[in-house]
Amino acid sequence: MEPQTICYRPIGVLHTPFADSEGAPIQPAGARGVEGEAVIDPAYAEGLKDLEGFSHLILIYHCHRSGPCRLVVTPFLDGRPHGLFATRAPARPNPIGLSVVRLVGVEGRRLHLKDVDMLDGTPLLDLKPYVPEFDQPFGPVRTGWLAERAAEAARRRGDRRFHRSE
């Protein structure tokens, strides 16, 4: 249906304390206060002007250690299988990750972050300022199978079920 291929180049790299999916947080809620860094490619440094006014960033990144796509997955937060798109598992057709993190400082092209939940070395594709007027859902929110499970993301740690073997 959509034969085209869309190619991106990372704008930088994310540094975090997490070398492996085993034991890593599964969402920023499980990484409160965890410090990390985004190092932006020098070619794009000029685009960081005015960023320090924002307290939170939306990071969009490539889950480089994610294994092959699986359309039905048993996610970390449930023992039952679910359709992939009804989960946040990284085993997606395009393994794009998304995290809302705190921006605690800008030092040249190094962004000091908190609440980082991704693996060390993750290629960063884009970053956007978080803006409640743009990013908060409109109307009442329902969260399906996650309704009674989402809070558990603050404690649950990952394992290697979606990890790519070298």
Add this chain to the structure above:
Amino acid sequence: MEPQTICYRPIGVLHTPFADSEGAPIQPAGARGVEGEAVIDPAYAEGLKDLEGFSHLILIYHCHRSGPCRLVVTPFLDGRPHGLFATRAPARPNPIGLSVVRLVGVEGRRLHLKDVDMLDGTPLLDLKPYVPEFDQPFGPVRTGWLAERAAEAARRRGDRRFHRSE
């Protein structure tokens, strides 16, 4: 610094009433109630199971009509230039768009949506269920130059400043 290229294939296409940037909404807040559709590639239909339990989706898409990257832009909501990454302008190194929309129905591999603000024919890269416990910022939010401008996104319409000429 990051020489690799990351290639994706769309998982589907977004249909909206907006054929051109001129006059289109600039955020979902300016598209309240506007109906659209995501049509998912048949290859991925199985991954939609359980999605209907969620009221909101995060759409991640390729801004296919965006012009070349500009590191300093004068965004729709301000008359002054800002660093690109301190804005939501589509003229990004990787023109990835992000919108939180309402899911009003699932009919096979057609997702009926509301609050769609992207252009018709936009290639969809990923969709995720919106989960407040995962996606809401932690701690107080500051929004820099947008603090007194963001609310205006509900009324302001786009123009062709970031549009790619054919």
